[in-house]
Amino acid sequence: MFFVNWKNLIKDKDKLFWLMHTVGWFGFALVHYLGSLLHDLRDIFIVIIFLNAYSGWMLTVPLRYIYRYVWNFKPIQIAFSLIVVSFITGVIWQVIKNLNYWEIYQHGYRPEYLIYYTKFSLWSFYIVISWSVLYFGLKYYQMLQNEKQNVLTANTEAHQAQLKMLRYQLNPHFLFNTLNAISTLILVKDNTVANAMVTKLSDFLRYTLDKDPMKKVTLESEIQVLTLYLDIEKVRFEERLQVIFDIDDNCHNALVPSMILQPIAENAIKHAISVQEEGGTIFVAAKAVENNLHMELSDNGPGAVIVNNNLHRENGIGLVNTRERLQALFGNDYSLIVSNNFPKGVKVNIRIPLQVEAEI
Numbered sequence: 110m111f112f113v114n115w116k117n118l119i120k121d122k123d124k125l126f127w128l129m130h131t132v133g134w135f136g137f138a139l140v141h142y143l144g145s146l147l148h149d150l151r152d153i154f155i156v157i158i159f160l161n162a163y164s165g166w167m168l169t170v171p172l173r174y175i176y177r178y179v180w181n182f183k184p185i186q187i188a189f190s191l192i193v194v195s196f197i198t199g200v201i202w203q204v205i206k207n208l209n210y211w212e213i214y215q216h217g218y219r220p221e222y223l224i225y226y227t228k229f230s231l232w233s234f235y236i237v238i239s240w241s242v243l244y245f246g247l248k249y250y251q252m253l254q255n256e257k258q259n260v261l262t263a264n265t266e267a268h269q270a271q272l273k274m275l276r277y278q279l280n281p282h283f284l285f286n287t288l289n290a291i292s293t294l295i296l297v298k299d300n301t302v303a304n305a306m307v308t309k310l311s312d313f314l315r316y317t318l319d320k321d322p323m324k325k326v327t328l329e330s331e332i333q334v335l336t337l338y339l340d341i342e343k344v345r346f347e348e349r350l351q352v353i354f355d356i357d358d359n360c361h362n363a364l365v366p367s368m369i370l371q372p373i374a375e376n377a378i379k380h381a382i383s384v385q386e387e388g389g390t391i392f393v394a395a396k397a398v399e400n401n402l403h404m405e406l407s408d409n410g411p412g413a414v415i416v417n418n419n420l421h422r423e424n425g426i427g428l429v430n431t432r433e434r435l436q437a438l439f440g441n442d443y444s445l446i447v448s449n450n451f452p453k454g455v456k457v458n459i460r461i462p463l464q465v466e467a468e469i
Contacts, residue, residue: 122251126173129247130166133240138162157209164205168198169240176244187245195241199234200227290345306344313337317368325364327466328395328402332356335370335393342378349388350378357396364464365402366438372427373406373457381410381454389454402463407456415447415455428457435461 141158172194179190204226211218220226287310294303316334332354339352374391382389394405428447435443443461450456 130169133243134162134166134169137165137236151214153213157206157213160209160213161206164209165202165236168202168205169237172198172237172241173244176241176248180248191241191245192238195238196234199237200230202237203227203230203233206233287341287345294344302344306341309337309341313341324367325464326367327361328356328363328365328404329361331365331367331370332393332395334368335374338371339374339391342382346378346382346388349385350382351388351390353390353392355392355394360395360397360402362466363395363397363402364466365404365461366434369431369434369459370404370406372431376427377406377408377410377455380413381408385410397463400463401460404459404461405456407450407454409450409452409454412449412453413455415449431459435459 138158138161141161142155145154145158175194176191179187182190207226207228211220220228287306291303291306291310294300294306313334316337336352336354339350343350343352370393374393377391382391389409392405392407396403428445432445435445439461444459446458448456448458
């Protein structure tokens, strides 16, 4: 609770000022009290120390509002104002301190010349200008912290917007083909299959809209939505599309970015299954190796030209977006490798840090 209150205090500039202002002058009084013990002064000197600290506390309060006024001046003007204001305040404070000392400790002593009222003003000026420099330093520090927080907030919002854009860019690619397939089923009066396809499409789209692209989901949930997507495609391709899953039991609770496998499966459907008269097979596997989760999605299609670990296809954005999402979420702690499958086809391997649901 203490740390929470302290954080709130840091954010409240007024409360922070009054706290540090009071603590600073209390420290001034304490240091002078300890110093007085070395000189064997009378107990009444404690009253003088208190009055001097209190007068310093009072005189430096207006400086806060003066410095607020000059805050947006040019640097040379700020420096000049700081020196002049600190000097005037220091002189006034020193006059008060001298009066306190002469009136209380020396029983109403008065100097011969008025100039003596300002005696030792240089020391008071040093204290006040130190207060002023500390005030500006803390104010600049607060300003830099606020700017830093604003930059972090802006970067976070941009980061989230980028992830959402990349995620949502992947979802609707197969929509037109699915709607065309449903339209065909309705025309041939295969209403049962059409209704089932509409239901699965509705479930799939609801999942894509409900899941926050900033959050991870379990691999089990990811496999379920991938199965839903592939079931929709099976209505289109019927027996031409075969799907095989090989998911290790200890991977079901592993956390993965939502919809991370769907664009890779979509690539396989488009470039491997649909281009072969006999169709083909999509193989999905996942296993945990030490502190990493390895996922693989492969097909037995005609293959593709691989350039710089990416498929050389016109207007291909699926793997590019997937790689950018992984980069945004994991930095450099991931890998996405595209290679030729054996005996034919394309294989995509993804490695990410292994996190399980219980750790979040």
